[in-house]
Amino acid sequence: MIAELGHYALVLALSVALVQATVPMIGAWRGIPGWIGSARPAAIVQCLLVIVAFGALTYGYVTSDFSLLNVASNSHSAKPLLYKISGVWGNHEGSLLLWLLILVLFSGAVAVFGGNLPAPFRARVLAVQAMIAVGFTSFVLFTSNPFERLLPAPMDGRGLNPLLQDPGLAFHPPFLYLGYVGFSMAFSFAVAALIEGRVDAAWARWVRPWTLAAWCFLTLGIGLGSWWAYYELGWGGWWFWDPVENASFMPWLAGTALLHSAIVVEKRDSLKNWTVLLAILTFSLSLLGTFLVRSGVLTSVHAFATDPARGVFILAFLVAVIAGSLTLYAVRAPAMKGGGLFAPVSREGGLVFNNLLLSTACATVLLGTLYPLFLDAVTGEKITVGPPYFNMTFGPLMVPVFIAMAVGPMLPWKRGDLLGALQRLKFTVLATLVAMFLTLALAFDGPWLAIPGIALGVWMIAASLEEGASRIRLFRGPIAESLRRLSRSSRSAWGTTFAHAGAGMVIIGIVASSAWQVEKLQVMRQGESQAVGAYQFRFEGAVPLDGPNYAAVRGTFHVSRDGKAVAVLQPESRRYENPPMETTEAAIRTGWGGDLYAVVGDPTGDGAWSTRFYTKPMIHWIWIGAFVMVFGGALSLTDRRFRIGAPARARNAARRAGIAVSTASK
């Protein structure tokens, strides 16, 4: 009964979406206030209906209602409650419903909080959002209905893919989707602006917080996903350039470029065409990502639920959305006149540089991801494009981005002076040189690429800090003056500081963990020891163990360094019953210096076990850095110019005080 209510709510949501996609659009075109006004309630109603539908499916999972085909295929009564809930989106139908839920939540948020948008513009934005919702709701209803019944109901379900039964993964898809779908806001704003034929600083200011929020979620989602791959897949790696990873990384790259180009539109009224195009492309790449994951067009370790028949539907939708918006772009883009001019060396110039390289990097990833498909389609040859391609192309493209990242925020708008900016980065240059010599001295026998790599990370972090310090004139005047400046400075500038420093931390983590990791694979008997770098791993034996829905073998390793005990590692090798599958649970001990990583594999049959150890110096910097980046993004979101009504209030207050305030110079 509950499930039927959910199904019915979804059908209603489709009808509401159809209305919301058309009526406000016509209303805005013809200038009919009542029709324009219909967008807001429609978005809220549609949002509530999808919440009901999602709630109904969740209810089916929590109560283990196996008369629902979807629940029976993907859940099991012996599963812990957390994974019953995460099971809702751990399958094709449910994950699409989650996608849809997030889409309408964003629309609902615009309807409720978008009071500062002009009503016709808001109506158009919501209509575009509704068009996307129409596509996805019909996709769910007509090809992937999660509310299908299975009669008679089986006694128990088939279970969730054990790889997905993990807290890291349980919450990684929602964040990823919040990111993917969040970019739909940038898309809808761009399409609405193209229809209106107007892009200005105000538009950029509206679109930026949504893009920033989506970017934060996507960063978090990618971070969680790679962390999961690191400890659950048991290969010691955290990024594999797998098609599905790339599918989430491409929108991230495009979205990062969009964030930066939107600043130029907001502050300088320039780069409008490009920004609108990027907004369209970013969401297009998100849709492409959804398509790649869901259709099984590419082979991937992630291909959990694939069905080519559904692929045709989603591809048709994809082409309609992307081709439609790009056609609109081709027709309307000339109407938008560019604004302020700028010299190549300037803040704008730096941001253009960032955009060119980020979008080229994104195109390389796209090419590498789709190349096996192109080749297969044309010649029938099967290949995979692996990490060497991406390391050779993507890496070199990003290095200049990272170098410029330090200098960019130091350059003034319009016209800058490179030498002057470098002079203001004295401390940074010094810190980078010191880092180079220290790396050389401490890790003399390591790979030489580690030296410029570490230096690059230090360069980015130091420059962010130095730029932040110079903003509040730290150490250059009385501390009270610095504190006063700190309380007045804009949070979005501090957001930049944190995000850039976080990126530097990620670089250091990547470089250090890959340059100086030690890996040992061997067969061990109880009582044997193995040296791994400076550490000794002693195997204390392996014992069988029963979990709630799996049987496991747990190995115990005592790790010591110079005779002193450091850690006890207990990795597991699990065998799940429903569905039958083996997973590894790596044991990881995180210390200040880095991670100790142990995996216990299969018994060789004569009392010995295959084991694998790694030491990975500073690898946690990757995820801490990602988190710092997200923190920077979130901090920037709290900037007063994004707060609802805040800019208007500030303007009014200033006007009362008789001071002319130019929003563009804030």
Next chain:
Amino acid sequence: MGEPGLGQQPRSTWLRLLPLAVALVIGGFLFVGLGLRPKEIPSVMLGKAVPAFDLPALPGRPKGLKTADLNGQVSLVNVFASWCVSCRAEHPLFMKLKGQGIVPVHGLNYKDEGPAAMDWLRRYGDPYDRVGADLNGRVGIDWGVYGVPETFLINAEGRIVCKHIGPVMESDLKEKLLPAIAALRNGGTAKC
């Protein structure tokens, strides 16, 4: 997809249409891609005669495996090793095949050690008719083996008809291998 309108409006209509064109080309490829099966790696060995080889038996077990053994009747050759985890997953299925006597299953013991392989067969059961011990994996290379387990279907003329990569599951057997075996037995051809 790059430069149009950095700073100013696009220089030409063509540049403005470029993103659309790229998107449509990619869309076309994706459509073609839906009909492709990226996971099925075609084996160059398909339709070819079994390579010439002569492998000794495992220590303590009669009957090795050589090219001539695969002539005369339809058979399966299963590449296995005692160190291979997925081999254990498909093992019960081969035991069942042996019990029902549907088709002879030969083993190609790939990069293994004789005693370890024998231990493994004693512990989990021995479903094989003949087993060739390919200790250094040399014969496996001739067969085009790239991972364990793999299973080859051989027709009565000793040609490789079909290659299954990864563990054989109940559904693979029912939907792929058994129909192909039946077709071959009836003098027909089979593709899988």
